[in-house]
Amino acid sequence: MALPENLLLTVCSAIYDPVTTTDELIPSGETSSYRSNPLKLASFALSRRDPDYVPRAQATQALETGRQAGAPAPEVQAVLEQLGQKDLAPEAYQIGSVLFANKPGDGSAREQAASCQRVMGASANFAKQYATKRYRSNCINWGMTPFLVENPEVFELGDYIFVPSIREAVLENKASFSAYAVKPDGTVTEFPVSTGALTEAERQIIADGCLINYYRNNQ
Numbered sequence: 001m002a003l004p005e006n007l008l009l010t011v012c013s014a015i016y017d018p019v020t021t022t023d024e025l026i027p028s029g030e031t032s033s034y035r036s037n038p039l040k041l042a043s044f045a046l047s048r049r050d051p052d053y054v055p056r057a058q059a060t061q062a063l064e065t066g067r068q069a070g071a072p073a074p075e076v077q078a079v080l081e082q083l084g085q086k087d088l089a090p091e092a093y094q095i096g097s098v099l100f101a102n103k104p105g106d107g108s109a110r111e112q113a114a115s116c117q118r119v120m121g122a123s124a125n126f127a128k129q130y131a132t133k134r135y136r137s138n139c140i141n142w143g144m145t146p147f148l149v150e151n152p153e154v155f156e157l158g159d160y161i162f163v164p165s166i167r168e169a170v171l172e173n174k175a176s177f178s179a180y181a182v183k184p185d186g187t188v189t190e191f192p193v194s195t196g197a198l199t200e201a202e203r204q205i206i207a208d209g210c211l212i213n214y215y216r217n218n219q
Helices: 038-042 053-068 074-082 112-119 133-141 166-171 200-208 211-217
Strands: 006-015 093-101 104-106 122-127 145-148 160-163 177-182 188-193
Touching: 006 053, 006 074, 006 122, 038 112, 053 074, 053 093, 104 133, 112 122, 112 133, 133 145, 133 200, 166 200, 200 211
Parallel strands: 006 093, 093 122, 122 145
Antiparallel strands: 006 160, 160 177, 177 188
């Protein structure tokens, strides 16, 4: 699915270790027999590090299903109202899950470390730094925006994060732009994010929704 004008994200996992490995993102070993079954393989995402990640991500997918049907859930409508966006049309945004880790993607270059997040409905990652270029590239190729954030203290597990005009920010390669954390009590906090340096092709891949769409659109 192509990158929308606005993103509404739910923080489904927050990992504050110095480094998060690809083996923590998707374990090796017992998952190898499911490589031809993306849904089954994705059910193991973060299973060794955060066993509740998958059910949280699935709950977010259910919210996105409601949005696609034109009937956003009451909690989503409440968040939009807290953001001053109560009249935002369902087609003007998407709902996705998001992972925060200080420095994710260390170790093996397994593509599944990114693809399993996407299968679980992830739209982005937040990180202070990406451990490897390969993991960051895999996220981009699967259509997940690789956000960088200096002050992750402004959000925590279970919060919503609204990123307005994200498509414009990516395509115009803006150095920094605003996101908004919404806590369960309704508190809204603005904070700066960036995507780091992106090539023209990487910007278009994210905007198109994934590398496959990018190739299809440029045939």
